[in-house]
Amino acid sequence: MTRPVHLSVKNVSLSFGGTKALHNVSFDVYQGEILAIIGPNGAGKTSMLNCMTGFYRPDEGSITFDGHEITTTPPSKIAGLGIARTFQNIALYTGLSTLDNIMAARHIHFKYGMWQSMLYWVGGALKEEIRHRQRVEEIISFLEIEHIRKATVGALPHGLRKRVELGRALALESRVLLLDEPMTGMNLEEKEDMARFVLDIHERQNMTILLIEHDMGLVMDIADRIVVLDFGVKIAEGTPDEIKNNPEVIRAYLGQEHEILN
Amino acid sequence: MAVLRPSGDFDVSYRQDMALIRYPWHWVLILATILVAATAPLWGNAYVVTTINQIAYTVIAVQGLNILTGYTGQISLGQAAFMLVGGYASALLATYWGAPIWLSLPLAALITGLVGLIFGLPSLRVKGFYLAMATLAAQFIIPWLTRHTFKDYLGGSDGQISVPMPTLGPIVFDSAEKFLYLSLVALLITTVIAFNISRTRLGRAFVAIRDNDLAAELLGVNLLGYKLRAFFIAALFAGIAGALRAHSERSIGTELGYNLNESILFLGMLIIGGLGTNLGPFLGGVTVIILDDVALQFGQFVAALFPAYSSNVLTSFRPIFFGLVLMLFLIFEPRGLAYRWTLIKAAWRLRPFSR
Amino acid sequence: MKKAISMLVLMSLLLGMVSASFAQQNDVTCESEVVVQVNDWLSKIADKFYGDPLAFPAIAAATNAKAAADDSFATIENVNIIEPGWKLCVPGAADAQTLLDSSAAGVLTQSADISCDSSNVGKKIVLYQQAGITGPLAAITGPGLINGTQDAIKAINDAGGICGATVEVVFNDTAYVAEQELAVYEVSRNSDPRPFVILTYGSGATVVLKDRVNEDKIVNIASGLNGPAVYNPPNGYTILTAPIYSDQFSGFIKWAKDNWASIKPEGAGDEIVVGVIGWDNAFGTGATTDEALAYAESIGVTVLPLEVVALSPTADPTGPIQNLVAQGANVIYNQSLAFTPATVIATTRALGLWDQVVMGGVNWSMDNSMLGSLGENAALAEGYYGVFPYLYWDDTDQPAVRAAQAAFDAGGYPPADHGVGYLLSYASVDAIRQAAIHAINRDGFDNLSGETFLSAMEDLGIVSAGGLFEFNVKDGNRAPSRTQIRQVQLNDAGVPTFVAVTDWFDLPDTRP
Structure with a gap:
């Protein structure tokens, strides 16, 4: 691999009480690749993402982003650095419309403050709102969710909500996208749509994407590389082909062999 | 639910799409409301005028609470205490520096906002019931301080000080009729501010915190910073409401209320009107205040029907009736009147296909 | 034997005291004996003999003292009610003064039966009463207040009103909430006819209304007894029904x-x-x-x-x-x-x-x-x-209490309302009657306002409230200062x- 390292995880360990969630995990995410993290339930995949986004502070080890240490950076600063994320259990603002959800993600790109908010017409708030609205409309159009622009997201079906959440992550205009099971609970058609969006984003913006997903077939299709976690330990790392044939992985997925090779 | 609009009705610019007043009938409704309220001295008696005045400053206080509780999801039981701060601040500014109302009112609001910041600090660490307890502290500490410290300025055991009549240039607001306009203008301004907050970055950040604080944080919203902003604005509004009430009642202090009951009642108004909607404070405030008056009148009517129990009816009817109606509201209209209003609007647009 | 002697001494002492007290009462010498004519009032008689209508309690006291020994004299139970044909004892000026002094020191001033110089039949006088008829203090300020006011007004109207004018009352509930006291006051002060006197029952009302009533020149007969609110500024329009707290x-x-x-x-x-x-x-x-x-x-x-x-x-x-x-x-x-x-x-x-x-x-x-x-x-x-600082239902030996009790019984109210609230408003209305008559006599009916009413009260100085308690508006006072x-x-x-x-x-x- 000659591509520059974007995100680097070195010897990260994390435990809750006596339970080890992550144990000495290291891997790199290269610029412009799609890296998938897979593993059985409870393998520590989401914990890994939470460490990267500042929700958890690893007991040991470090995480760097473009060479900057982000191990102890609070979550609210992560976005500013250029890392966006979606959540396993959709974390949309259910009371807001699709439009406002995505606009809310532009938060860090706004310049105006509290007083301008109150005054709206004077002080530049209106002008800035319109400027960002243009950007957001591009995202809405890209994700083909124009028809639900003004709908309250709490009332949307699951598949659309996942899409809105992706839109929200895109609105941050980050350089890395962390997607935590973006396709769970979807039917085949929705999954294919979502996969197409992910690949589109990857290709058009040369976005680095880190993906957690259970659907092995899908992962094998779209991921450049795969990291496999089991009980908090990294047991394998490599291209989809390498992973498919890795005996450790097969052992970890014992009884689920069929799913991997699907 | 999706927003239903008549076919053929398109916005042709983002600005138009973001506008608040979108149809001619919006203008009609708004102007009619303003007209009815502003001409109250002509068509109503003193009771009507004072009631509208009371509604005006109450709605302002509830608007503030709506920003904190409705939008940001931070429950607060201290709104009445913050009103007390605003009232005293404006009163003292006017009494000792002769500040005119255009100066004393905003200054009082700012001072109250800063006090609100202090009591917002626990919100970083605690949520829900625990935060309610923390804001309850404001409701105990502030009234206690007004009664027991700086007795010469705050009234001491009298529990009140008198507040000068507000002046604005040559105008002296010396009657309820005149004061009504002051309150209505203030309400108009706070309403515009509330709408502006809800449709901009600030409002979206508030709702983000309410709906999902983890996601909000990850999208770059500084939780403490924005929770404190919400507390500041809520107290700011309470300060305006308190100053208006103090000047219109021409006295301020714990003797006039500003107690926990009122803070809870503000929450009740907000729930009845609709949490997290800009219409909610209006619907809730108007409903509760009018309901209270109806309960009073109705109680006297019922007492007259049962002379043998008149004393019991007179003393207990009002709270029972009031409590019962509140309870029924929560059972049958849990999402507040503002939600009912959107349903009515939708039904109107869908007619004749609506149920 | 010794025991018997001491008993005897004791008995004679007792007898001596009793006879002494009788002697004291009989000591009253009547300078004149007056037979009550139609349209006579005690105060009218007092005015005629002493040039002071307020000296009437001396006549009542002297007459009652005489009546104890001499049946030909009338017994005056209620100074407001004297019947034609009654024989009264009018003591000499000096004796009258002594009687007045002793009554001032020992008992309450009696209600004056001031006569009117004018007749205003067809006109009306409206009182505005606001209190926590509901709310936490309804047990005191609830129905009892209303009943007391209504009964007192009924009695006045039955007797021809105040100088012929019919008395009416407007009640407003404030639930003992100061904010409501203000809101209600705001309505009252803008009502027609404009109030010259209001009755309030709560410290909150006293405190929050004090500046308003001074400004509007409306007398507030207040039962919230906060000193600072009443005397700061002094000589205000708030007048208290009992000594300050x-x-x-x-x-x-x-x-x-x-x-x-x-x-x-x-x-x-x-x-x-x-x-x-x-x-x-x-x-x-x-x-x-x-x-x-x-x-x-x-x-x-x-x-x-x-x-x-x-x-x-x-x-x-x-x-x-x-x-x-x-x-x-x-x-x-x-x-x-x-x-x-x-x-x-x-x-x-x-x-x-x-x-x-x-x-x-x-x-x-x-x-x-x-x-x-x-x-x-x-x-x-x-x-x-x-x-x-007032009489109570238990004082059945007092004519004023007996009169109030009779009115209460006539109303058939429940025992729960048999409290101070009834006495308070019942008696306050009587004081208003006296001061209003004085104001009307002095300034004319059409000039009856808060200003003339207050100055009439100041004129009278101490105004009896139905004989049950008294107002003290003498020398800048705004509250009485005597109690038991x-x-x-x-x-x-x-x-x-x-x-x-x-x-x-x-x-x-x-x-x-």
Whole structure:
């Protein structure tokens, strides 16, 4: 691999009480690749993402982003650095419309403050709102969710909500996208749509994407590389082909062999 | 639910799409409301005028609470205490520096906002019931301080000080009729501010915190910073409401209320009107205040029907009736009147296909 | 034998006292004897003989004294009612003065039956009464107030109104919320006819309305007795129905100090330590003003910091009581009403602390409403002392009380309303009648306003409220300053009654 390292995880360990969630995990995410993290339930995949986004502070080890240490950076600063994320259990603002959800993600790109908010017409708030609205409309159009622009997201079906959440992550205009099971609970058609969006984003913006997903077939299709976690330990790392044939992985997925090779 | 609009009705610019007043009938409704309220001295008696005045400053206080509780999801039981701060601040500014109302009112609001910041600090660490307890502290500490410290300025055991009549240039607001306009203008301004907050970055950040604080944080919203902003604005509004009430009642202090009951009642108004909607404070405030008056009148009517129990009816009817109606509201209209209003609007647009 | 002699001496002494008192009464010499004519009033007669209509109580006292020995003289039960044909005794001017002085010192001023110079039939006078008819204090300020006012007005109208004008009343409920007091006042002051007098019942009302009534020149007959609100600024339009709270409190501790030897709890020392339990509002904090505390210090009585109880029937005073006793309180003074003194009494008894303290309180704390809150345990209140600046239902020997009782009975009201509220409004209306007549006589009916009404009251100085209590508007006063101390005692039937344990005495002056 000659591509520059974007995100680097070195010897990260994390435990809750006596339970080890992550144990000495290291891997790199290269610029412009799609890296998938897979593993059985409870393998520590989401914990890994939470460490990267500042929700958890690893007991040991470090995480760097473009060479900057982000191990102890609070979550609210992560976005500013250029890392966006979606959540396993959709974390949309259910009371807001699709439009406002995505606009809310532009938060860090706004310049105006509290007083301008109150005054709206004077002080530049209106002008800035319109400027960002243009950007957001591009995202809405890209994700083909124009028809639900003004709908309250709490009332949307699951598949659309996942899409809105992706839109929200895109609105941050980050350089890395962390997607935590973006396709769970979807039917085949929705999954294919979502996969197409992910690949589109990857290709058009040369976005680095880190993906957690259970659907092995899908992962094998779209991921450049795969990291496999089991009980908090990294047991394998490599291209989809390498992973498919890795005996450790097969052992970890014992009884689920069929799913991997699907 | 999706927003239903008549076919053929398109916005042709983002600005138009973001506008608040979108149809001619919006203008009609708004102007009619303003007209009815502003001409109250002509068509109503003193009771009507004072009631509208009371509604005006109450709605302002509830608007503030709506920003904190409705939008940001931070429950607060201290709104009445913050009103007390605003009232005293404006009163003292006017009494000792002769500040005119255009100066004393905003200054009082700012001072109250800063006090609100202090009591917002626990919100970083605690949520829900625990935060309610923390804001309850404001409701105990502030009234206690007004009664027991700086007795010469705050009234001491009298529990009140008198507040000068507000002046604005040559105008002296010396009657309820005149004061009504002051309150209505203030309400108009706070309403515009509330709408502006809800449709901009600030409002979206508030709702983000309410709906999902983890996601909000990850999208770059500084939780403490924005929770404190919400507390500041809520107290700011309470300060305006308190100053208006103090000047219109021409006295301020714990003797006039500003107690926990009122803070809870503000929450009740907000729930009845609709949490997290800009219409909610209006619907809730108007409903509760009018309901209270109806309960009073109705109680006297019922007492007259049962002379043998008149004393019991007179003393207990009002709270029972009031409590019962509140309870029924929560059972049958849990999402507040503002939600009912959107349903009515939708039904109107869908007619004749609506149920 | 010795025993018999001492008995004899005792009996003769007793007889001597009785005959002496009779002799004293018979000592009254009538300068003239007057037979009542149609359209005669006592005050008219007093005016004719002494040039002072207010000297009428002397005639009433002299006549009643004569009547005790001589049937030909009438017995005047109610100074407002004299019948044609009655024979009255009019004492000489000097005797009259003596009688007036003794009545001023010992008993309340009697209501004056002032005659009118003009007739205003067809016109009307409207009184505005606002109170917490509902709300926490409804037991005192509820239906009783309304009934009392209505009955008093009915009596006045039946007797031809005030100088011919019909009296009406407008009631407004404020639920004992100061904000409502203001809102209601705002309505009243804009009503037609514009009020010249309003009646209010709450410290909140007194406090928040004081500037308004001064500005609007509307007299507020107020039963919220906050000194600072009334005397700051002085000579205002708020006039109180009873002594200000700080005066009452000071008077109570003065009385306790003077009588400590006889009232002190068993085992208590000579030092008096007073604990005050009050509500957390202008009323509850109204007794322990800086002036009252300074007075307490001046007579060597320790007053502990105010213990606050919430204004709610369910508030638990256990903590405050224990705090006070732990700090050495041997006197507990209740600056609260109705349910709160009741729970303080019951709780103190339950804690077994009743015998360690002298328990008392502000005027209305000792009322039917307090006994009512105790319910079937009303007897627990036995021994409670109250500052008592008015007559009460128990004073059946007083004509004024008998008249009020007759009106109450005629109304057929429930026993729960048989409290101070009825007496208060019943009597206040009578005082308004007298002052209004005086104002009408002096300035004309059409000039009856808050201003003329107040100056009429000032003219009269001390205005009797139906003989049940008195207003004192003399020399810048806005509240009376005399009281009795009464105690709850059980009568033979085991029913609590309010028995006077002192004569009327002047309270210390703790005006701000």
